[in-house]
Amino acid sequence: MKTSDLLAGIPALAGAEPVTRVTIPARLDYTYTPGAAQSRFLNALTEQRLLGERCPQCTRVYIPPRGVCPTCGVATSEPVDLPHVGTVTTFCIVNIAARGLDVEVPYCYAYVLLDGAHVGLHARIGGIPHDQVHVGQRVEPVWREPDQTGVQSRPSLAAISHFRPTGEPDADPESYRRWM
Amino acid sequence: MSAAVNPAAVPAGPHRAVGQEPVAVVGVGQTRHVSARHDVSIAGLLREAAVRALEDAELTWADIDAVVIGKAPDFFEGVMMPELYLAEALGAVSKPMLRVHTAGSVGGSTALVAANLVAARVHGTVLTVAFEKQSESNAMWGLSLPVPFQAPLTAGAGGFFAPHVRAYMRRTGAPDHIGSLVAFKDRRNALKNPYAHLHEHDLTLEKVRSAPMLWDPIRYSETCPSSDGACAMVLTGVRGAARAPRPAAWMHGGAMRSEPTIFAGKDYVSPQAGRDCAADVYHQAGVVDPRRQIDLAEIYVPFSWYEPMWLENLGFADQGEGWKLVESGVTEMDGDLPVNPSGGVLSSNPIGASGMIRFAEAALQVRGEAGEHQIDGARLALGHAYGGGAQFFSMWLVGSERPDS
Numbered sequence: 001m002k003t004s005d006l007l008a009g010i011p012a013l014a015g016a017e018p019v020t021r022v023t024i025p026a027r028l029d030y031t032y033t034p035g036a037a038q039s040r041f042l043n044a045l046t047e048q049r050l051l052g053e054r055c056p057q058c059t060r061v062y063i064p065p066r067g068v069c070p071t072c073g074v075a076t077s078e079p080v081d082l083p084h085v086g087t088v089t090t091f092c093i094v095n096i097a098a099r100g101l102d103v104e105v106p107y108c109y110a111y112v113l114l115d116g117a118h119v120g121l122h123a124r125i126g127g128i129p130h131d132q133v134h135v136g137q138r139v140e141p142v143w144r145e146p147d148q149t150g151v152q153s154r155p156s157l158a159a160i161s162h163f164r165p166t167g168e169p170d171a172d173p174e175s176y177r178r179w180m
Numbered sequence: 181m182s183a184a185v186n187p188a189a190v191p192a193g194p195h196r197a198v199g200q201e202p203v204a205v206v207g208v209g210q211t212r213h214v215s216a217r218h219d220v221s222i223a224g225l226l227r228e229a230a231v232r233a234l235e236d237a238e239l240t241w242a243d244i245d246a247v248v249i250g251k252a253p254d255f256f257e258g259v260m261m262p263e264l265y266l267a268e269a270l271g272a273v274s275k276p277m278l279r280v281h282t283a284g285s286v287g288g289s290t291a292l293v294a295a296n297l298v299a300a301r302v303h304g305t306v307l308t309v310a311f312e313k314q315s316e317s318n319a320m321w322g323l324s325l326p327v328p329f330q331a332p333l334t335a336g337a338g339g340f341f342a343p344h345v346r347a348y349m350r351r352t353g354a355p356d357h358i359g360s361l362v363a364f365k366d367r368r369n370a371l372k373n374p375y376a377h378l379h380e381h382d383l384t385l386e387k388v389r390s391a392p393m394l395w396d397p398i399r400y401s402e403t404c405p406s407s408d409g410a411c412a413m414v415l416t417g418v419r420g421a422a423r424a425p426r427p428a429a430w431m432h433g434g435a436m437r438s439e440p441t442i443f444a445g446k447d448y449v450s451p452q453a454g455r456d457c458a459a460d461v462y463h464q465a466g467v468v469d470p471r472r473q474i475d476l477a478e479i480y481v482p483f484s485w486y487e488p489m490w491l492e493n494l495g496f497a498d499q500g501e502g503w504k505l506v507e508s509g510v511t512e513m514d515g516d517l518p519v520n521p522s523g524g525v526l527s528s529n530p531i532g533a534s535g536m537i538r539f540a541e542a543a544l545q546v547r548g549e550a551g552e553h554q555i556d557g558a559r560l561a562l563g564h565a566y567g568g569g570a571q572f573f574s575m576w577l578v579g580s581e582r583p584d585s
Contacts, residue, residue, distance in 0.1 A: 020218040020219070021218065024258070026258055032328050034328060034329070038328070038329055041329075042328075055444075058444070060444035060445070061444075062444065064329045064330070066329070069443075069444075070440040070442070070443040071440075071443050071444065071445070089347075090343040090344070090346050090347040090350070091343055091346065092339065092342030092343050092345075092346060092395045092396055092397065092398070093393065093395070093396035094333070094335045094339050094342075094395050095392070095393055095394055095395065095396065096335060096336075096394055096395075097335070098320055098321060098324040098334075098335035098336055098339070099318070099320070099321045099324075100321060100324065100325075100326070101324060101326075101332055101333070101335060102332070103332070103333065107333070109333045109334070109335075109339060109342075109343065110343070111343060118444035118445070119442055119443070119444050119446075121331075122330050122331050122333055122334070123331055123333070124331065124333055135346070135347075135350055156328070157328075157329075157330065157331045160331070178445055179444060179445065180347060180446070180447075180448055
């Protein structure tokens with residue numbers, strides 16, 4: 001039975017339009033406690049350093065570090081300063097905007113495996129036309145320069161604007177085959 | 181299975197735990213999946229599917245001992261714990277009611293939790309229901325909330341999975357048109373399913389191939405729709421099945437597996453948890469050659485390239501060969517391994533319900549109740565769901581015969 005038929009059976013509602021949509025805005029602001037490992041990582045970003053952590057058991061290097069190796073289940077405590085160069089292991093070109101994302105479309109969303117790391121950092125590739133981005137490409141971070149707003153000195157991944165090609169030859173596929 | 185399986189993930193010993201009650205699907209109900217059901221509330225949507233499942237089983241609310249409900253994140257519709265206000269609509273007042281959540285795989289996990297309650301003889305007859313009302317949701321936004329430890333670049337599920345699709349294409353050398361073949365097949369199959377959301381009578385392969393890229397390499401035409409819909413099943417044991425008016429589908433195996441979203445060495449293209457889950461289900465059912473022994477599969481394919489990816493992950497094809505099954509027509513309705521004869525997730529995607537629809541469609545096939553999209557002679561069918569960052573898997577195998585017969 002349609003809603004209008006249901007309402008028709010109630011004399012007091014004769015001719016009333018059924019209400020089928022009500023918009024109820026909701027907003028929540030969350031406070032996040034990053035913990036020790038991510039605090040070290042985020043603070044290092046303010047000094048333009050890429051700080052990963054090594055698992056003492058499997059020796060894999062995580063960036064950003066989450067404080068624990070998800071495979072071994074042990075704390076990662078050895079900080080590792082990673083070089084400012086890595087390899088694109090895969091990517092997509094995003095042509096539609098998601099609400100709340102502060103990035104102009106289209107953009108290239110890539111996994112960048114920093115040299116010495118074993119998980120890819122999720123990053124935007126810029127500085128070249130999108131059809132020239134490719135798997136195996138060598139890239140480096142472009143840091144946001146400090147300005148009066150203080151955005152760059154905030155401990156945030158926003159300290160990196162994007163990654164751009166270094167111009168080096170592509171990486172050997174064996175170097176990133178297992179570590180997308 | 182061609183793919184390596186983690187031995188610790190597959191239990192040794194008998195195929196099924198001794199003393200388990202055989203589990204039968206005796207009722208299946210779905211709503212007609214559409215982009216917006218303005219005529220019903222969430223409760224009304226669920227009740228519609230549940231009533232149809234009860235009618236199929238010729239049972240009443242009084243025959244149900246417990247209700248197990250599932251949906252994707254509460255963030256989608258913005259209704260916190262919707263199960264709080266759904267008990268009365270689902271006849272669950274004074275009965276046990278349980279909510280399950282495992283992201284996109286939840287429809288499958290919900291059915292398995294319900295099945296396990298029957299198998300363990302905790303309850304005799306269980307109603308299981310899953311839903312999503314995407315017209316009241318913003319799933320893309322709900323999945324794209326910025327997290328402090330990653331650059332905010334993920335635009336919805338498609339944006340998350342597109343790099344994995346590219347990795348598959350690159351790893352296997354699959355030609356670009358495979359994704360379009362899958363999308364075209366599933367949308368054609370959907371024309372035979374009256375419950376499917378998309379009924380694109382005028383669709384051509386050329387239209388699929390020329391659609392714009394949303395998240396290159398994923399085209400608009402190779403992407404699931406946003407749907408309002410619900411699915412329900414009535415599960416029972418041997419005595420319940422004996423009283424059922426129509427043939428039952430019998431569970432021959434069911435399993436869930438999970439793995440972290442990110443870890444060093446994670447294979448996004450063919451996750452270990454998926455391989456282990458399939459191996460466990462096949463082991464329970466005594467399946468050693470899934471390609472030959474399983475008659476059809478309802479696989480969770482929200483983006484067309486996931487069909488060849490999951491064919492490999494599930495052991496239907498060797499690594500790197502899944503796309504060849506697609507290209508040669510093996511997964512077509514008249515192929516020797518039909519995949520998603522219902523039209524699949526690519527034709528209907530009420531997210532929380534999508535996994536249960538896969539499980540229910542597998543059950544309909546082995547009951548011989550699938551209507552126009554019935555696969556002749558279907559005796560053993562796989563229902564599959566995955567969710568999160570390709571990290572939660574739930575699967576079942578259902579057959580037309582009792583597993584202990």
